[in-house]
Each structure stands twice: as C-alpha cells, then as structure tokens.
Amino acid sequence: METVLFVLSGWWWVAPAAAGVGAATYAGLTMKGRRARRLALDAARHQEAGAYRTLVQTRAATRTARAEHRAERSRSGMMSSQTLEAKRELQRAKRAHTSATLELRAQRARVKAAAEQYSTSSRADPLPVEKLHAAHDEVIARWLPYEVDAEKVLSYPGMTDPRHPATLAFLRAQREAQRLRPAAGGRVSPPQFIEYQAAVRTLEETFAEAERRHGDGLSRTAARRP
Incomplete structure (x- = not known):
C-alpha cells in the first residue's frame, strides 16, 4: 500500500510524460531560448518517467512470481525443487521492485534539484x-x-x-x-x-x-x- 501511495503522489505529471516518450515526442530542442535552458529539467523528467515504468513492470512481475509460487506450493508441496525455484524467483522479483522504488525516489529528487536550478538560472549562465x-x-x-x-x-x-x-x-x-x-x-x-x-x-x-x-x-x- 505504501508503494502505491508513493507512486500516486507523483502521478500528476508522469502520465503525460510517459505518454509521449518516443523519439517523435521531442522533435529537437533548439539551443536558443527557454527550452534549451530547460533541457536538463526535461531530461530529468524523462528519466523519472522511465523509472516509473520500470516500477510498474517490477510490481507486475512480483505479482506474477507470487502467484506462481503459490501455484507450485499447491501442486508440488512446500519442499519440491519447483517450489523452491519459484520462491527464489519471487525473492528476485521483490528485490527488483525494491530497487525500482528507490530509483524512482532518486529520480524525483533529481527532478526537484533540476527544477530548482532551472528556476534560479539566468541568461548569463551556460546552457x-x-x-x-x-x-x-x-x-x-x-x-x-x-x-x-x-x-x-x-x-x-x-x-x-x-x-x-x-x-x-x-x-x-x-x-x-x-x-x-x-x-x-x-x-x-x-x-x-x-x-x-x-x-x-x-x-x-x-x-x-x-x-x-x-x-x-x-x-x-x-x-x-x-
């Protein structure tokens, strides 16, 4: 539940960002003007959208691994080789999900830092x-x-x-x-x-x-x- 709330807390912009992730999304940013100065912030947001997608994938993989582990226990018993392998797969999926959660948090911190840097930058600063x-x-x-x-x-x-x-x-x-x-x-x-x-x-x-x-x-x- 905590992970779900954590994801939803930042969903307000991830949805539109994730929807436009292809190469065609960014037709290219001219190296002049406000968009060029915002490039680092846009890049950080792009990475955050990728981190969110990874989190969604690892959460789905964890659910699948948990279901397979339960199915193997019911079919083969607690100590069968298939059940033990399914358990190991579930543990790997949980570790990947934890890692993805931490990465999303880190990416959100980078977005915040990039936003602060962008808001305080001036035209005299290098792009x-x-x-x-x-x-x-x-x-x-x-x-x-x-x-x-x-x-x-x-x-x-x-x-x-x-x-x-x-x-x-x-x-x-x-x-x-x-x-x-x-x-x-x-x-x-x-x-x-x-x-x-x-x-x-x-x-x-x-x-x-x-x-x-x-x-x-x-x-x-x-x-x-x-």
Missing part, C-alpha cells in the same frame, strides 16, 4: 549542454599532456598504452563521449542529453581511475628504488 561540453573538454585537456608532454610520457607511459585495462576503459569512454557529443548550436533532445551526460560521467570516472592506477604504480616503483 546545460554547454556545461557538459565544458566538463568533457576539461577531461581532454587533462589527458593531452600525457600524450604531448615528454616528461609525463616518460613518467606515465601506461596512460597512453591501450594494453592496460584502465587506459583501454578510458580510451573507449573517450571515443563514446565524442560520438555522442552534440554539435555546438545544434538540436538536442532529452534522451540525447541523457546519453551524453552519462558518457561524460563515465569519461570522468575512467580518467580518474586510469590516473589512480598509473600514479599508484609509479609511486610503488619509486619506493622500491634504492
């Missing part, structure tokens, strides 16, 4: 896509010295060696972020913004991990030297 461009460019600017600075190339050879797993993960993230990067002044839909946002976040994380791995390795090598 949401411009902020992602800046974060993307910052990582690339931090990585370039490992390729062109002779001292860093010699000190951290692993940072450009794709045979190292951490470096390979970063290079793949770099390629994916570049692939998804919207053109400056182009049209960006909320789903495209979400994909690019996730790619930039992965790029930041993999770069930090590559620096940590290679930096730690260099420190250990230096410590072993007489």
